[in-house]
Amino acid sequence: MSSVPSTMKGVIIDKTGGTEVLQYKIDLPVPAIVDGQILVKNDYIGVNFIDTYFRTGLYPAPQFPYILGREAEGTIVKVGGGDVYGLKEGDRVVWGAEGAYAEYASVPAAKAIKLPSALPAKIGAAAFLQGLTALTLIREAHPVKKGDWVLVHAAAGGTGLWLVQLLRSIGANIIGTASTLEKVDLALKAGATHVINYSHEDVKSQVFELTDDQGVVAVFDGVGKSTFDLSLDVVARKGSVISFGNASGAVPPFTIARLAAKNARLMRPTLFNYIATREEFEGYVNELLDFVLKDGLDARIYKVYNLSDVASAHNDLEGRKTTGKLLLDPSK
Numbered sequence: 001m002s003s004v005p006s007t008m009k010g011v012i013i014d015k016t017g018g019t020e021v022l023q024y025k026i027d028l029p030v031p032a033i034v035d036g037q038i039l040v041k042n043d044y045i046g047v048n049f050i051d052t053y054f055r056t057g058l059y060p061a062p063q064f065p066y067i068l069g070r071e072a073e074g075t076i077v078k079v080g081g082g083d084v085y086g087l088k089e090g091d092r093v094v095w096g097a098e099g100a101y102a103e104y105a106s107v108p109a110a111k112a113i114k115l116p117s118a119l120p121a122k123i124g125a126a127a128f129l130q131g132l133t134a135l136t137l138i139r140e141a142h143p144v145k146k147g148d149w150v151l152v153h154a155a156a157g158g159t160g161l162w163l164v165q166l167l168r169s170i171g172a173n174i175i176g177t178a179s180t181l182e183k184v185d186l187a188l189k190a191g192a193t194h195v196i197n198y199s200h201e202d203v204k205s206q207v208f209e210l211t212d213d214q215g216v217v218a219v220f221d222g223v224g225k226s227t228f229d230l231s232l233d234v235v236a237r238k239g240s241v242i243s244f245g246n247a248s249g250a251v252p253p254f255t256i257a258r259l260a261a262k263n264a265r266l267m268r269p270t271l272f273n274y275i276a277t278r279e280e281f282e283g284y285v286n287e288l289l290d291f292v293l294k295d296g297l298d299a300r301i302y303k304v305y306n307l308s309d310v311a312s313a314h315n316d317l318e319g320r321k322t323t324g325k326l327l328l329d330p331s332k
């Protein structure tokens with residue numbers, strides 16, 4: 001059996017606020033596990049916008065102190081009793097649950113999956129949450145078909161780059177938005193058909209020009225408050241606005257009668273409700289890893305930050321400085 005220490009490095013919050021509430025500790029208790037759980041020594045931890053929502057209080061933390069973070073890859077160092085889906089000590093896994101910003105995490109075995117040996121280090125954590133979000137959105141929130149015209153906001157962001165690559169692989173026509181020239185280039189290289197710099201260009205007129213005045217059949221909008229009206233403006237008759245995030249703030253209360261103008265659908269999905277059963281979880285994770293290993297989709301890593309420097313990671317993500325995935329190294 002691996003020797004597991006009693007304390008670990010980790011990041012907690014005991015109140016909500018700016019990055020000053022992130023407390024790096026070197027003596028947190030290593031969590032205990034119960035039946036159905038595994039203890040994972042994390043190698044790389046994914047940073048996601050949702051972590052900032054729990055930090056600011058936009059999403060309420062279940063308790064304080066609270067360890068942020070929803071995904072990591074690492075090695076199983078202890079296995080609890082009961083059904084652990086065949087996972088064993090020594091297995092390299094990726095997982096999606098709570099309490100990731102730490103050296104060790106107790107994880108429901110149902111939310112972890114063994115990584116293929118061919119998958120290089122970092123890629124499990126880089127791909128998991130954002131890649132699965134993109135995959136489930138285009139399969140279930142609005143099933144996109146070859147030739148469809150769709151719009152992806154923040155197309156050079158972590159989730160945006162996955163959406164663009166996956167949509168490209170099914171032959172959709174992708175209009176992206178991004179705020180800088182560098183981000184526009186990146187989204188084009190990832191496979192977008194056309195990318196609009198929404199910091200100064202007129203998105204609506206370009207979308208209607210590109211789509212023969214029809215609009216797009218689906219808008220994938222993780223930006224939220226600042227793009228919501230635009231998303232309703234550019235969606236086609238009978239199309240879908242998939243509002244899946246709040247990077248610019250939460251979408252304010254909305255009068256549903258506005259949807260009648262185009263018989264549009266509005267949806268507000270979360271990843272965790274698409275991967276709630278083991279069958280859904282395994283199916284989508286394996287499919288995503290196949291896209292990476294067999295089809296060469298790129299889990300673009302922006303930067304690996306030391307866990308002790310987690311505030312810089314949050315500042316960069318919220319400051320729109322990043323493209324692709326931010327990871328934390330819990331050993332530093």
Ligand code: NDP
Pocket residue numbers: 047048049050129130133154155156157158159160177178179180183222223224226244245246247248249269270271272317318319320321322323324
């Ligand atoms: P990103 O890497 O996409 O970063 C967010 C991007 O949003 C920025 O880079 C920026 O791109 C754009 N943006 C526009 N306005 C703002 C603003 N005011 N402040 C900050 N960013 C802004 O992050 P993620 O991939 O982690 O997340 C993207 C969205 O997807 C988030 O809203 C997140 O909550 C959501 N999400 C939802 C999930 C779900 O289950 N529903 C799961 C995963 C992610 P630019 O500069 O080009 O505008």
